[in-house]
Amino acid sequence: MPEMKNMIFKKTKIRVDENGLVSLSDIHIAAGFTKNQTPSDWMGLPGSQRQVAALIKKKTGKSGLFAPEDIKAAWYTKKGPEGGVWADENLALGYAAYLSPSLAVEIREVFLRYKKGDESLHSEIRENARRHVDEARERHRLIGKQVRKDYTATLKDHGVEKPFDYANCTNEVYKPILGGTASQVKTARGLPKRVNLRDHMTTSELAFAMAAEALATERIEQARSDGYVECRDETRFAATSIGSAIDADRKNRQKKLF
Numbered sequence: 348m349p350e351m352k353n354m355i356f357k358k359t360k361i362r363v364d365e366n367g368l369v370s371l372s373d374i375h376i377a378a379g380f381t382k383n384q385t386p387s388d389w390m391g392l393p394g395s396q397r398q399v400a401a402l403i404k405k406k407t408g409k410s411g412l413f414a415p416e417d418i419k420a421a422w423y424t425k426k427g428p429e430g431g432v433w434a435d436e437n438l439a440l441g442y443a444a445y446l447s448p449s450l451a452v453e454i455r456e457v458f459l460r461y462k463k464g465d466e467s468l469h470s471e472i473r474e475n476a477r478r479h480v481d482e483a484r485e486r487h488r489l490i491g492k493q494v495r496k497d498y499t500a501t502l503k504d505h506g507v508e509k510p511f512d513y514a515n516c517t518n519e520v521y522k523p524i525l526g527g528t529a530s531q532v533k534t535a536r537g538l539p540k541r542v543n544l545r546d547h548m549t550t551s552e553l554a555f556a557m558a559a560e561a562l563a564t565e566r567i568e569q570a571r572s573d574g575y576v577e578c579r580d581e582t583r584f585a586a587t588s589i590g591s592a593i594d595a596d597r598k599n600r601q602k603k604l605f
Contacts, residue, residue, distance in 0.1 A: 359376060361457070368434055368436075369433065371386035371433065389442050399418075402421050436458055443455075495557075495560060497564055508575075521556070523559075523590025559589045565585075566581040
């Protein structure tokens with residue numbers, strides 16, 4: 348089966364099937380609409396049906412009694428996650444105009460670039476995918492910063508005072524999750540000594556560290572830990588629990604490969 352192609356509009360992919368039909372559902376999403384003015388709503392309008400009939404007549408030369416394959420060559424619906432309403436680009440432009448005249452102009456420009464084989468469209472799709480990953484990581488990072496803030500505040504409330512002791516407690520988080528202290532991990536990854544390690548952690552690593560610190564915060568507060576040693580030990584136990592769960596899951600997945 349030929350590969351599904353993509354255009355991009357307002358940072359959103361608009362799929363084009365192997366026969367050149369465009370996803371009206373993707374246009375609806377890209378335009379920012381929710382439950383209003385859906386492709387199905389538009390296709391049910393008398394004016395839209397007349398457009399469909401005129402398009403099929405032009406394609407086939409028939410004046411009526413269109414065969415199912417004639418209709419499907421102009422538009423069709425598909426169920427499932429990859430489904431939606433698909434239509435000839437002429438109908439797609441009609442649908443865009445139904446949503447908004449200015450939207451139709453913007454969509455037409457995208458179609459023209461696509462038809463000309465504008466290579467920058469592919470670059471934009473790749474860049475948008477990268478940006479989506481970066482934005483997701485940044486959301487995790489912001490949540491992680493708040494969890495980190497709560498954790499260090501808890502350490503302070505329970506008698507941890509020296510900067511070195513805060514660093515040691517943090518290293519108890521890293522050891523079972525990253526395989527070493529902050530200094531050791533930076534060296535292993537070729538990172539400068541003074542960089543913030545969390546700026547160079549994956550989204551998964553950030554999530555694991557976040558979970559360990561959140562659990563450590565609960566343990567320290569519940570145990571009413573007093574001082575650096577007790578807080579360090581509770582942190583070690585929490586992080587080890589998270590690390591053990593991660594290792595067990597990875598071993599389970601590895602077994603299923605054999």
